[in-house]
Amino acid sequence: MRQKDIRLDELKHLVSDRAIEGETVLLNMGPQHPSTHGVLRLLLELDGERVVNCVPDIGFLHTGIEKNMEAKAYEKALVMTDRMDYLNNIGNNLCYCLAVEKLVDLDVPERAQVIRVLLTELQRIASHLVFLATHALDTGAMSVFLYCFREREIILDIFEMCSGGRMMTAFFRPGGLWRDVPDGFEDAVRDFVRIFPQRIKQYEALLSKNPIYLDRTKGIGGISAEDALRWGLTGPNLRAAGVKFDLRKANPYSGYEKYDFEIPVGSTGDVYDRYQVRVQEFRQSLRIVQQALDNIPGGPVRSDNRKFVPPPRSELGTSMEALIHHFKLWTEGFPAPKGSVFVAVESPRGELGCYLEGDGGPKPYRVHFRTPSFATVQAIPVMARGYLVADLVAIISSLDAVLGDVDR
Amino acid sequence: MSHIEKAIVGLRSKLGEQVLSVSVFRAQTTVVLAREAIEEACGYLKSNHEFDLLADLTAVDYWPEEPRFAVIYQLYSLKHKVFMGLRVPIHSTTLELPTVETIFPNANWHEREVYDMFGINFSGHSDLRRILMPYDWEGHPLRKDYPLGYEEIQFSFNFDEIDRRKPYAKE
Numbered sequence: 001m002r003q004k005d006i007r008l009d010e011l012k013h014l015v016s017d018r019a020i021e022g023e024t025v026l027l028n029m030g031p032q033h034p035s036t037h038g039v040l041r042l043l044l045e046l047d048g049e050r051v052v053n054c055v056p057d058i059g060f061l062h063t064g065i066e067k068n069m070e071a072k073a074y075e076k077a078l079v080m081t082d083r084m085d086y087l088n089n090i091g092n093n094l095c096y097c098l099a100v101e102k103l104v105d106l107d108v109p110e111r112a113q114v115i116r117v118l119l120t121e122l123q124r125i126a127s128h129l130v131f132l133a134t135h136a137l138d139t140g141a142m143s144v145f146l147y148c149f150r151e152r153e154i155i156l157d158i159f160e161m162c163s164g165g166r167m168m169t170a171f172f173r174p175g176g177l178w179r180d181v182p183d184g185f186e187d188a189v190r191d192f193v194r195i196f197p198q199r200i201k202q203y204e205a206l207l208s209k210n211p212i213y214l215d216r217t218k219g220i221g222g223i224s225a226e227d228a229l230r231w232g233l234t235g236p237n238l239r240a241a242g243v244k245f246d247l248r249k250a251n252p253y254s255g256y257e258k259y260d261f262e263i264p265v266g267s268t269g270d271v272y273d274r275y276q277v278r279v280q281e282f283r284q285s286l287r288i289v290q291q292a293l294d295n296i297p298g299g300p301v302r303s304d305n306r307k308f309v310p311p312p313r314s315e316l317g318t319s320m321e322a323l324i325h326h327f328k329l330w331t332e333g334f335p336a337p338k339g340s341v342f343v344a345v346e347s348p349r350g351e352l353g354c355y356l357e358g359d360g361g362p363k364p365y366r367v368h369f370r371t372p373s374f375a376t377v378q379a380i381p382v383m384a385r386g387y388l389v390a391d392l393v394a395i396i397s398s399l400d401a402v403l404g405d406v407d408r
Numbered sequence: 409m410s411h412i413e414k415a416i417v418g419l420r421s422k423l424g425e426q427v428l429s430v431s432v433f434r435a436q437t438t439v440v441l442a443r444e445a446i447e448e449a450c451g452y453l454k455s456n457h458e459f460d461l462l463a464d465l466t467a468v469d470y471w472p473e474e475p476r477f478a479v480i481y482q483l484y485s486l487k488h489k490v491f492m493g494l495r496v497p498i499h500s501t502t503l504e505l506p507t508v509e510t511i512f513p514n515a516n517w518h519e520r521e522v523y524d525m526f527g528i529n530f531s532g533h534s535d536l537r538r539i540l541m542p543y544d545w546e547g548h549p550l551r552k553d554y555p556l557g558y559e560e561i562q563f564s565f566n567f568d569e570i571d572r573r574k575p576y577a578k579e
Contacts, residue, residue, distance in 0.1 A: 013535065059540040067549055071556050102434050229460055229486075232514030243486070250489045339433040342482050342491060344463060353464045355480065370464035370482070378517045407540060 014055050019045050024052050031060050035138050035393040038403030040377065042392075049388050054381045061407040069367045073333030074100050075174060077364060082168040084369060085405035087130050090123040090159070091347045093172035095369075098253055099343040099354040100174040104336045106308050112176035112301045113255045118189065118292040119162070119171065120254075121285040125196070126155040127348035128278045128285075131400040132203060135275065138397040139216045144206050151199055158188050175309040176302030186293060193290055200282050207275070217271040221383040221395035228269060231382055232375035235350025236277045237399055241269030247346040259288045271398040278400070308334045333362035340366075349373055349400055373405035411488040412437050415457040422452050428497075438480075438493035446496050447506040450481070454511055459483035459492060462508070465518035467498075467526045471552040476500040477528055481508070498528060507533040525550035 018024045030041040039060035045053040065084055069077040081092040094116060101108060108116075129148040136144035156166040162181050163169040171178050207213050223233070228241040238245055246263045248256040264280030266273030303309050306325045315322035328334075336358030344353040350372030359365035376399045383399075384392045409417075416439060420427050426445035431438050441449055453459040464482035475497035483492045496505055507530040508515045519530045520539040527548040530536060538545060547554055562570045 010537075059538075059542070062540040064549060067556060105434070230513050232462060232512070234461075245486055250486075251491075340438075340468075340480075340493075341434050341436060342464065342493060344484075344491070351463060353482065355464060355466055355482070357468055366466075366468045368464070368466040370466075374517060375514050378514060 014043070014053075015045050016053060018047075018052070023047075029392075031057075036396060036403075037134060037401065040396070040401070040403055040406075042380070044389070044392075046389065049390075051384050051387055051389060051392055054384050054392070056377050056380055058377060058403070058406050061403045063408065065408045066367050066369070069364055071363065073362045074104075074336060074364060075329075075333060077367065078173065079168070079170050081369075082170055083404065084408055085347065085349070085352070085371065085373070085402050086167060087127040087402055088123055088347050088349065088352075088405075089167055089169055090119050090171065091127075091345065091352060092369075093170065094120055094254070095343060095345045095347070095352050095354045096356075096367075097172045097174050098345065099341055099356040100336070102341045102343055103339065103356055103358050104174070104308055104334065106175050106305060107303050108176050108254075109300050109303060110255075110297050111299045114292050114296050115177060115181060115301065116172060116254050117256065117259070118289055118296075119159070121288045121292070122155050122158060122189070122192075124285045124348045125282055125289075126152050127400075128282060129155075131278055131348075131397075132275075135394075135397040135400070136207060136213075138393050139213055141206060141210070141213060144203060147199070147202060147206075151196065154188075154192050158185070158192065161185060161188060173302070173309075175305065176300070180301045186296070189289065189293055193286060193293065196286055197283070200279065204279060208279075214272070216391075216394050217275060217398070219268070220271045220387060220391045221398065222268045222270040223379070223383050224269065227382060228379075231379035233350065233379055234375065235346065235348070235372050236281065237269075237274060237350065237376060239263065240266035240273040240277045242267050247344055247351055251344065253343075253345060259291050261285075261287050271394050274398045274400075335360060335362050336364075344370070347372055349376065349402065349405065369408055371405045371408065373401040373403070376401045377406050411457070411485065411490055412492055415453060415459070415492065418456060419449060419452065423449060436491065436493060438495050440495045440497065443496055443498060443502070443505045446479075446481070446494065447508055447511065449494060450483070450508045450511045453483055453492070457485065458487045459485045461486060462512035462515055462518070463491065465508075465515055465522065467522045467528060467550075469526060469550065469552045471500075474499060477503075477526060479505060479522060479528065503527065504529045504531055506531055509533060524548070527551070 019026055025046045027044045027046055029044055030036040031039040041057040043055040065080045069080050078096055081096045082089040084092050129152045133145040133148035159169050160166045163171040223241055225241045225243045228238050242265055244263050244265050261284045264277050266277050310326050310329045311322035316326055338360045340357040342355050344351050352372055353370030355368040357366040383395050416430055423445050426442040428440040461484040463484040467477055467479045469477055477498040479496045481494040507519055519533055522528050523536055524538045524541055525548055560570050
């Protein structure tokens with residue numbers, strides 16, 4: 001068995017001299033603390049109730065996804081991405097599919113693009129709903145939690161309708177979608193689009209001017225735009241600090257340039273701004289969903305490039321070539337050229353990047369995911385220093401880090 | 409001249425021979441740099457060409473070829489909306505390169521992850537410990553000579569035999 005003693009000297013640099021002399025208290029928070037949203041461990045250095053420093057400790061949810069993906073064919077490795085950021089499964093699929101499509105230079109039909117955008121935005125709403133639910137819960141508002149999960153359920157039902165899975169959908173595949181959306185899909189989305197604006201108002205009525213909530217969030221955990229960039233924050237956390245940066249606008253993918261939407265920004269980057277930015281994003285995502293819904297073109301949902309995309313079942317009985325392609329694709333997969341690509345998409349948490357390297361064979365030589373939560377958790381100490389432990393709970397929840405995303 | 413081309417011209421005049429090559433694949437530019445030059449290159453690109461976000465930092469293992477590793481940086485410019493890749497080949501005999509933590513603080517954890525997963529050291533790093541694996545873990549999992557590992561299936565005829573060599577806490 002592995003046995004290695006760790007000496008105290010190796011860890012001394014993590015705390016201040018005051019902790020060594022016993023002036024400040026070291027306290028362990030997590031990994032099983034409910035407000036750490038998963039399995040995040042923080043080593044807190046406290047002066048009374050003030051946080052002097054905090055040292056995040058991650059890796060409790062490390063599942064070796066990158067290593068596992070190296071052992072699977074490109075299409076089979078896709079299911080691993082679902083399990084990375086478990087509140088943004090569709091977005092992870094999209095990022096990986098875009099990377100594969102870029103690496104092998106594969107086209108995606110127009111209909112698939114639009115449905116991808118639609119589902120990704122629904123996923124963004126679902127993810128922000130979980131943020132709002134848990135954030136409100138952590139700041140003492142229990143009922144918001146229940147309302148948010150009620151609406152999230154509608155979105156998950158739509159996913160289930162398309163893919164059979166509520167969360168682990170694996171619905172996007174290199175070259176398009178797994179299959180077309182079922183009958184009744186558009187009606188279900190339309191129903192959601194109809195009721196949701198009213199629900200956003202309900203959440204805002206519960207929180208936005210609630211004095212208890214304002215006391216807990218205004219002026220807490222602020223970060224300047226410059227610091228946020230230095231620490232690699234992206235997405236709503238960066239926008240809350242006043243930087244108008246959204247990859248959907250800056251480097252559009254999947255046809256995002258065709259949609260009309262705004263980028264909500266905050267000013268101080270405190271907990272309240274981060275909440276406001278996300279609530280505004282509900283409305284913007286809904287706008288995109290509405291536009292996509294009104295303009296779903298007809299046609300196929302998957303590329304007909306048979307070197308990468310398996311033929312439909314119906315062709316197998318009549319076409320020898322289809323049978324060969326089917327056999328080749330499901331036994332060994334498709335080869336990708338030697339070379340590497342980096343693709344970044346805007347996930348609900350920020351910039352989700354995929355570094356994909358091919359070596360000419362049917363399996364990825366190296367896959368790496370640059371996950372937004374990784375940067376977010378790293379920056380917790382910057383935001384938490386000087387605040388109370390109770391504020392720390394609000395700060396962590398406002399950052400919306402998903403630990404599956406951090407550890408991969 | 410595009411922003412990236414300008415940056416490459418600037419890098420070449422600043423670093424000279426230390427810019428080993430420039431490649432473009434699928435419209436993405438990657439600059440291959442010598443090991444010693446990476447810190448200076450990042451500082452130069454950040455202050456002179458507005459590459460203000462370190463979007464990604466990772467590594468690849470090419471075992472058994474040499475140079476065995478490559479450390480890969482992705483810089484992003486918010487103003488010009490472009491990504492730029494930097495690549496630093498590392499020989500298995502040296503396994504060390506300078507940290508860019510001083511320029512991009514968020515490199516701290518990325519470099520720890522590369523150290524954890526590949527065993528590449530970053531000189532000048534403020535806190536080079538394992539980050540994802542347990543602190544007493546042996547080996548570097550993302551190296552190509554590190555086995556993926558799997559759970560051996562135990563049948564009734566070989567249950568005890570496999571159980572004996574299974575690594576878990578026993579009475």
